[in-house]
Amino acid sequence: MAETITFDPSTHPHRRLNPLTNEYVLVSPHRTKRPWLGQTEPPQASNLPEYDPQCYLCPGNARAGGQRNETYNNTMIFENDFAAVLPPPCPAPPPAPHPLLTTEPVHGGCDVLIFHPRHDLTLARLSVPDIERIIEEWRTVYKKRGTQEDIAYVQIFENKGAMMGCSNPHPHGQVWSLSAIPSLPGSELTNMRRYSLTDVPPSGAPRGPLGRPCMLCEYAHFEVGASSEQGRVVVKNDDWVALVPWWAIWPFEVMLLPYKRHVPSIAHLTPAEKSSFADILSKVTKRYDNLFSCSFAYSMGIHQRPVLPKEDVGLPDDQDEDNIAHLHLHFSPPLLRSASVRKFLVGFELMAEPQRDLTPEQAAARLRACSEVHYLDRDGVQE
Amino acid sequence: MAETITFDPSTHPHRRLNPLTNEYVLVSPHRTKRPWLGQTEPPQASNLPEYDPQCYLCPGNARAGGQRNETYNNTMIFENDFAAVLPPPCPAPPPAPHPLLTTEPVHGGCDVLIFHPRHDLTLARLSVPDIERIIEEWRTVYKKRGTQEDIAYVQIFENKGAMMGCSNPHPHGQVWSLSAIPSLPGSELTNMRRYSLTDVPPSGAPRGPLGRPCMLCEYAHFEVGASSEQGRVVVKNDDWVALVPWWAIWPFEVMLLPYKRHVPSIAHLTPAEKSSFADILSKVTKRYDNLFSCSFAYSMGIHQRPVLPKEDVGLPDDQDEDNIAHLHLHFSPPLLRSASVRKFLVGFELMAEPQRDLTPEQAAARLRACSEVHYLDRDGVQE
Numbered sequence: 044m045a046e047t048i049t050f051d052p053s054t055h056p057h058r059r060l061n062p063l064t065n066e067y068v069l070v071s072p073h074r075t076k077r078p079w080l081g082q083t084e085p086p087q088a089s090n091l092p093e094y095d096p097q098c099y100l101c102p103g104n105a106r107a108g109g110q111r112n113e114t115y116n117n118t119m120i121f122e123n124d125f126a127a128v129l130p131p132p133c134p135a136p137p138p139a140p141h142p143l144l145t146t147e148p149v150h151g152g153c154d155v156l157i158f159h160p161r162h163d164l165t166l167a168r169l170s171v172p173d174i175e176r177i178i179e180e181w182r183t184v185y186k187k188r189g190t191q192e193d194i195a196y197v198q199i200f201e202n203k204g205a206m207m208g209c210s211n212p213h214p215h216g217q218v219w220s221l222s223a224i225p226s227l228p229g230s231e232l233t234n235m236r237r238y239s240l241t242d243v244p245p246s247g248a249p250r251g252p253l254g255r256p257c258m259l260c261e262y263a264h265f266e267v268g269a270s271s272e273q274g275r276v277v278v279k280n281d282d283w284v285a286l287v288p289w290w291a292i293w294p295f296e297v298m299l300l301p302y303k304r305h306v307p308s309i310a311h312l313t314p315a316e317k318s319s320f321a322d323i324l325s326k327v328t329k330r331y332d333n334l335f336s337c338s339f340a341y342s343m344g345i346h347q348r349p350v351l352p353k354e355d356v357g358l359p360d361d362q363d364e365d366n367i368a369h370l371h372l373h374f375s376p377p378l379l380r381s382a383s384v385r386k387f388l389v390g391f392e393l394m395a396e397p398q399r400d401l402t403p404e405q406a407a408a409r410l411r412a413c414s415e416v417h418y419l420d421r422d423g424v425q426e
Numbered sequence: 427m428a429e430t431i432t433f434d435p436s437t438h439p440h441r442r443l444n445p446l447t448n449e450y451v452l453v454s455p456h457r458t459k460r461p462w463l464g465q466t467e468p469p470q471a472s473n474l475p476e477y478d479p480q481c482y483l484c485p486g487n488a489r490a491g492g493q494r495n496e497t498y499n500n501t502m503i504f505e506n507d508f509a510a511v512l513p514p515p516c517p518a519p520p521p522a523p524h525p526l527l528t529t530e531p532v533h534g535g536c537d538v539l540i541f542h543p544r545h546d547l548t549l550a551r552l553s554v555p556d557i558e559r560i561i562e563e564w565r566t567v568y569k570k571r572g573t574q575e576d577i578a579y580v581q582i583f584e585n586k587g588a589m590m591g592c593s594n595p596h597p598h599g600q601v602w603s604l605s606a607i608p609s610l611p612g613s614e615l616t617n618m619r620r621y622s623l624t625d626v627p628p629s630g631a632p633r634g635p636l637g638r639p640c641m642l643c644e645y646a647h648f649e650v651g652a653s654s655e656q657g658r659v660v661v662k663n664d665d666w667v668a669l670v671p672w673w674a675i676w677p678f679e680v681m682l683l684p685y686k687r688h689v690p691s692i693a694h695l696t697p698a699e700k701s702s703f704a705d706i707l708s709k710v711t712k713r714y715d716n717l718f719s720c721s722f723a724y725s726m727g728i729h730q731r732p733v734l735p736k737e738d739v740g741l742p743d744d745q746d747e748d749n750i751a752h753l754h755l756h757f758s759p760p761l762l763r764s765a766s767v768r769k770f771l772v773g774f775e776l777m778a779e780p781q782r783d784l785t786p787e788q789a790a791a792r793l794r795a796c797s798e799v800h801y802l803d804r805d806g807v808q809e
């Protein structure tokens with residue numbers, strides 16, 4: 044009798060589909076057959092000063108453009124001196140020299156948001172009230188930029204760590220506002236809209252506007268319900284869940300989203316949801332730092348409704364079809380096995396399809412095993 | 427009278443569409459208003475030995491799997507000891523636990539192709555006949571793997587340089603053969619097929635099978651015809667053109683393709699086209715090394731017809747609809763301004779859309795200005 048092999052997702056190569064982008068990731072779990080031995084390197088101390096006279100983001104210091112920062116106490120926002128997009132007027136490109144060579148005009152603005160006056164802190168070491176002030180700034184800039192004439196999209200993101208090409212460790216993020224919706228969120232919105240028009244049987248998950256199904260409400264509801272030792276949920280609180288998505292590309296990629304109701308954007312958060320957002324951001328970033336006892340590098344981006352309506356037309360949220368977007372954050376960290384071993388997206392991944400060895404379930408289990416007390420704040424660790 | 431501003435692609439931010447992927451790249455040329463001063467760092471000498479007793483790719487040495495390399499004289503191919511995909515049998519995954527969590531089985535094989543016995547050489551320093559032998563190996567493995575039962579796609583690629591995570595400098599590439607077509611070439615094929623079904627007026631460009639228009643025949647024909655000081659062509663020979671595509675993401679990205687006739691795959695090359703392929707590969711990689719006087723890092727991938735027909739059905743090439751693919755190579759190099767300043771695809775680019783400062787036209791001009799004599803082979807440079 045022929046032996047039948049049973050499929051084991053932590054043994055057999057397979058591909059998983061990302062329904063947000065409609066692209067696959069190749070999973071090669073047989074390449075990680077070593078047991079996980081946990082952290083072996085000593086914790087990295089923070090050698091950064093609380094204030095750096097050379098840092099253009101520290102309070103009172105001069106920026107590249109010549110202006111001087113206020114002596115701010117919480118957050119501070121300013122326009123980037125080297126913005127990737129510029130305000131109008133923006134001359135229209137000439138007709139395409141060939142139908143395959145098309146140019147689209149674009150304009151907008153780029154803001155820098157300093158998270159805190161302390162040069163040496165990060166989201167992982169800020170207090171929850173400090174993080175809530177950052178969320179409030181994100182809401183303010185999203186509303187302000189998003190209601191400007193011709194701004195079609197506001198991308199809030201953070202790029203953290205020298206490994207991600209971020210040259211300044213002072214805690215800060217960026218906000219790029221554009222007259223066009225960029226490719227990746229555009230593709231996510233297209234796929235979410237398509238999903239909302241399909242026939243999804245009741246699952247107990249919340250629904251989007253007009254009672255239509257929401258891909259991320261369905262997905263988060265399933266993951267929270269299926270949560271187990273084999274699952275992908277890292278941590279959840281009253282409103283938010285952090286999970287390693289089924290289709291994750293980066294070894295310890297995390298998606299963070301509200302799961303109790305359909306939330307189109309950060310502007311739609313209730314005060315309680317705003318507080319629990321700060322709480323889970325703190326918990327996720329602490330776990331990240333504790334994973335390899337280092338300041339964990341990542342790119343983080345907020346995907347949501349591209350902009351709010353330019354003017355209030357009195358439409359209730361659940362009647363506005365443009366609320367089909369579901370607020371979520373992507374964390375894309377490059378670290379793989381230790382504070383110094385990183386994943387490169389090159390070769391086959393650049394030319395064909397992303398590939399990972401560690402399964403999302405294994406990554407989630409490792410993040411679940413991490414403490415929510417930051418390693419630098421534990422007894423016996425000297426800064 | 428209001429002053430009218432004329433659009434200048436080297437001054438005004440804009441977006442360009444990549445018709446192969448249907449995704450945009452954001453171009454911010456105003457951020458490179460500095461004049462190009464050319465190379466300022468001294469040329470990097472090569473410190474590598476011709477033979478390294480520790481290298482698992484050098485002739486006669488032992489590999490990780492325990493096997494010993496032959497004392498090969500030209501190229502050598504072997505199956506990767508740590509393959510990302512495995513040969514069948516491959517158990518079928520169970521039904522999806524939720525419609526959004528789909529798994530697709532995948533199998534196949536991964537080969538390593540050593541380009542040359544010399545540990546210290548690269549494509550840029552191999553002779554044209556040596557490169558032609560590599561092309562012949564690519565053709566052999568493409569035919570062999572591609573006609574294996576259930577293999578749907580053969581991806582030939584090279585990952586060069588520590589900056590690209592390549593740990594061994596011994597000149598080599600890889601070939602991953604899969605039972606499924608990966609996301610990126612799949613998307614390119616979909617868009618090329620769609621284009622072939624549109625109504626494209628005669629342009630003088632070659633046509634694909636069944637007399638239908640081919641996106642890359644049209645594009646290459648236009649670029650070669652428009653070639654000028656402002657153009658994107660880097661170098662061309664009798665059959666091949668190397669250009670910085672209109673929609674390039676990487677600073678010095680290059681696309682290499684045949685422009686005189688529609689060529690679906692490396693198996694379809696005439697002997698003359700094979701020789702001119704080796705010639706232009708040598709010229710492009712020499713220019714790359716000369717740009718910053720260093721061994722230039724990149725990922726290179728060959729995109730073509732996914733596999734040849736499993737058996738000869740006697741259909742002429744120009745009647746076979748699956749010949750819609752047009753053979754082309756992508757070179758994705760990370761270097762930006764010098765041998766040590768790289769571009770990172772992070773932050774906005776990871777979360778929203780690729781972005782570049784230098785325009786493709788400026789990049790092409792710099793590559794055109796490079797010599798085709800390798801800097802290590804010039805008088806006065808000591809190895």
Ligand SMILES: [Zn+2]
Nearest residue numbers: 257260305369
């Ligand atoms: Zn939702």
Ligand SMILES: [Zn+2]
Nearest residue numbers: 640643688752
């Ligand atoms: Zn063609």
